[in-house]
Amino acid sequence: MKINSPLQAYKYLPGDNCGICGESTCMAFASRLIERSAELTDCEPILRDDQKKNFENLQELLRPEIREVDIGVGDKAVTIGGDDVLYRHKLTFFNKTVLTYDVWDTMDENDLAERVDHIENFQKFYVGQFLNADAIAIRSVSDEPSQFSETVKKVMEKTNLPIVLCSFNPEVLRAGLEVSSDRNPLIYAANKDNWQEVADIANDYGVPVTLFAPGDLDLLKSMALTFTKMGMENLVLDPGTYPTGTQLRNTFNNFIKLRRAGINGDREIAFPLMSVPLTSWLVYEDTVNASYWETVLACTFIIKYGDIMLLHSTEPYAMLPELHMRDTIYTDPRKPVMVDPGVYEVGSPTADSPVIITTNFALTYYTVESDLASNDIDCYLAAIDTEGIGVEAAVAGGQLTASKIKKGLEESEFDLKEQTNHKTLVLPGLAARLQGDVEDETGANVVIGPADSGRIPGWMDKNWPPSTE
């Protein structure tokens, strides 16, 4: 983005304060534009003919430094690139790294089907939603056009995930595209030998294309410039991911250099970057070592500027940290994630069901909620307004107190005496020190649960119903 204050954006807005954009003033809308939490097209008046110039100028000023590239179609389509900063705390990172797991065209049909299934359906619950893989890369190992296109077809029959077609052989790529171009796949890759033919292919089918120049940033930039001159803008750059030793050190620095130059305004290379941690399998043969090292590379390049990456290991101990790291780095640091405070019903609670106290920090709430729900525990779950802070930090910081708990129950009109037979609140183990205060403040019977909500089921077996004296 070429501007960084709302005032600079405000200059171009119509100044009507009409509110169509959902903000009450143009200035408020300008702030949202600078934060990148609104689209310029949300302002209808600026789309009028007489505002065309302003629209175009502002659109140009707001354009992210790193270009955005779309891959795939429909609701599984992904966008990569679009970043404006080198450090997440300066704004946030946009368009999380697309984690792409591979299949190959020499796989046996059942294995292929199973692997596609695993990649598509692998899921890990986290903060109210599931973490998933994003795309499938199809590698041509056979180097046979027909065998490749057959494999592409089979993958497409099974899944709508975006696909990446991988071969250095233009004929193979063309064969793959002939059956899949309407899915807007990313092709991989043009290199120094095949770039003219691959350029033609990308141009013929209008699909995004990866440029691969391992260890050679001059070449990579020349290729990017050449493709741009030929009218292609949907480019992804792969500077090569060398897996080990000083080669890895150079790889790391290549990613840093490319992204820094891009953010600093070198438009010629300001494209999304691809990393291929899969190369760790060229070094390690056994699954555990290769998966571990692949995860190390994946984490490194999720953090340092990889926008899409190609991976091989589908072991849960590789996928889980990869999915989490991606989520960690792309979480918007500007907002604490929280749920609306209130008393929620989990399952179908009755007057005998427990009343569980927790906080409205999204990570805490959803962890507890899913621990309860997936173990079929019917209960009332009270998310106390701790301003989005977890249990332990909220107890330490004073956001979770006896009076907050009382207020939380009252405001959602939950009457412990009326709605339960046991008049008991269950506090998190990490809030044990609030027990006395909560008893005094609410008049309820208070029991202390385990420290980790994952252990509530076992705890319930021994401690529920509570002994009421």
Add this chain to the structure above:
Amino acid sequence: MTKKMKLSDLTEMLKDLDVEALEGVNIEGDIEFDVSGVGLDPNLSYALGYEAAQVSLHIANIAKLLGYPVDQLFGASMGAVGQEAPSAEGIAAKTGLSELASSSFEVSPVKEWTHTIEEVTLGATSSDGGSRGNTITLGGENALPYYFDAEMPHRNYVTMDVFDLPISMAKSVRTNYEDVMDDPAEWAKKVVNEYNADMVTIHLVSTDPNIEDTSAKEASKVVEDVLQAVDVPLVIGGSGNPDKDPEVLEKAAEVAEGERALLASASLNLDYERIAKAATDHGHAILSWTQLEINAQKELNRKLMTQCNVPRDSILMDPTTAALGYGLDYAYTNMERIRLAGLTGDDELTFPMSSGTTNAWGARESWMKESPIQNDSDWGPREYRGPIWEISTGLALALAGNDLFMMMHPTSVQVLKEATQSLFGTKEAEDIDISNWIGAEV
């Protein structure tokens, strides 16, 4: 095909015809005919049209020469039906360029990184009045870790945890220590000799009044034992009890006099002055620990320097490590901000950092047998999940600028060292040719 045509011929023809901008027949972009003048005399138009068609034919022939399937294209644009997309054969650079544009890549180093992170040396050899076999120096950076902007003077180091009583730990960690858990000295030997620890952290957890309330004096004996058992530099940790720790660390600092250990930790919620005095009186360094808050970190560092006179080369920071999935987003960014602030001149933050990476074992993903959530995919064997959780947590912080890692699992230590030393540049490995990775049979 016999008819040959040079580009210069074409240009000549175009000049006569008043047809402009036939650009890029073999150099650039799309071919464009731009006929100047709007309200043309119909006769002239006809003549021009004729010539243009001729030119097109010639160009089409050139294209054919180059191998492009022109007929299909013409067929398609003239409304022929049933044409297929160009087939795989006979394709060549219709997109125009036959050579790569020349360009070289340049990027400048970061100008704002004007300050150097302090160097802090831990351990003392006999020449400095200690008994350690070697010393370890942390810090000294002028750039973010492993960046080309400036040489990173020291690699990352790992100190492995040893406790003064058997504590509860994740199963896959415990199995490595079952034979030594009752003997901190043996435990220390094991991590140094077998697991390649650069340093040892002895945690005096038994001193906690709620655990065994071991006296400071008794606890300090364990410190002596460990100093005897291994000759690497030491970190000495209390139990984390804010009332007891000052006393425990004072006594430990005394018995370790001359060894230049790291005392862990000073924090804002205990009597940090006593711990700081213990460090300065006996020549140790001090760990300044705050909880994920950059301003609190500045405040504590400032107090240690100005109020307690701790020299700048004796302060290390622990800005708190939260595990992957449990606040690593905060921990990562907190460290990155601290390091960037240091490099750009905030002299309350120009100190090396340490991470309690062991915290990763608190994440349920690292120790629980299976997911408590029914719709989760299978989490797989926890023996493999745990170490990689510790590795990825540590690795993220290494990239944020962390220097010293406090860790537990031998595999985690080995892999994290391998990763950080590769990035640092001291890990030699055979060069790998990745130019044809797609075809790899993996």
